[in-house]
Amino acid sequence: xxxxxxxxxxxxxxxxxxxxxxxxxxxxxxxxxxxxxxxxxxxxxxxxxxxxxxxxxxxxxxxxxxxxxxxxxxxxxxxxxxxxxxxxxxxxxxxxxxxxxxxxxxxxxxxxxxxxxxxxxxxxxxxxxxxxxxxxxxxxxxxxxxxxxxxxxxxxxxxxxxxxxxxxxxxxxxxxxxxxxxxxxxxxxxxxxxxxxxxxxxxxxxxxxxxxxxxxxxxxxxxxxxxxxxxxxxxxxxxxxxxxxxxxxxxxxxxxxxxxxxxxxxxxx
Numbered sequence: 037x038x039x040x041x042x043x044x045x046x047x048x049x050x051x052x053x054x055x056x057x058x059x060x061x062x063x064x065x066x067x068x069x070x071x072x073x074x075x076x077x078x079x080x081x082x083x084x085x086x087x088x089x090x091x092x093x094x095x096x097x098x099x100x101x102x103x104x105x106x107x108x109x110x111x112x113x114x115x116x117x118x119x120x121x122x123x124x125x126x127x128x129x130x131x132x133x134x135x136x137x138x139x140x141x142x143x144x145x146x147x148x149x150x151x152x153x154x155x156x157x158x159x160x161x162x163x164x165x166x167x168x169x170x171x172x173x174x175x176x177x178x179x180x181x182x183x184x185x186x187x188x189x190x191x192x193x194x195x196x197x198x199x200x201x202x203x204x205x206x207x208x209x210x211x212x213x214x215x216x217x218x219x220x221x222x223x224x225x226x227x228x229x230x231x232x233x234x235x236x237x238x239x240x241x242x243x244x245x246x247x248x249x250x251x252x253x254x255x256x257x258x259x260x261x262x263x264x265x266x267x268x269x270x271x272x273x274x275x276x277x278x279x280x281x282x283x284x285x286x287x288x289x290x291x292x293x294x295x296x297x298x299x300x301x302x303x304x305x
Contacts, residue, residue: 195284
């Protein structure tokens, strides 16, 4: 395969791969057009690469579009898996909406910034003062019911398979399970209901590279979000992720063999 990468660290050791800097995109238009795949471009490059140069990008366009914003992500989850999505209210940040959301949500509840990762931009709202502090920091009100958990599951999806799944246990400071916020990794077995939910969401949404975060409450899985660019702390030091990506790209690059020979149409003379 002829690969072009915009992320040297995520494609380290990939064979047949040319790495270029995102800011040098305009210098390499022919190289990009001739590539079988363009890997890990930045979000701002997506329109030009997909619609301008007609490149095949990895992760998929859906991984970028849906994963870019928690509001859009949650609305997609609600459409295809409402029974697995926590109660979520999304409102423009107006005084009327602030009061309405405050009256509707039971304490405690969770408030988030629509665009944040690694546990940043997430607050546990336990008082009116907490709510006011959140409201002055966001243009969109995004709140979810609080789930009584002390851990969640990170499910890493590449293509149409689970690369790994592991528990993330709560930080000593409480509330946060993110590794970046002090959470810990636990490789105890993960229920199949969790991995099956992640796979179904990935397939139906067209997401082919993501770390899904899923909580389990009373045996029922709830999807919290996914990260297109996830950390590698739970992946170990092997080449499993690289091998999974290369195998997926190869499977989508080579033409599929038909089940039977194509029909031969009569030629008009």
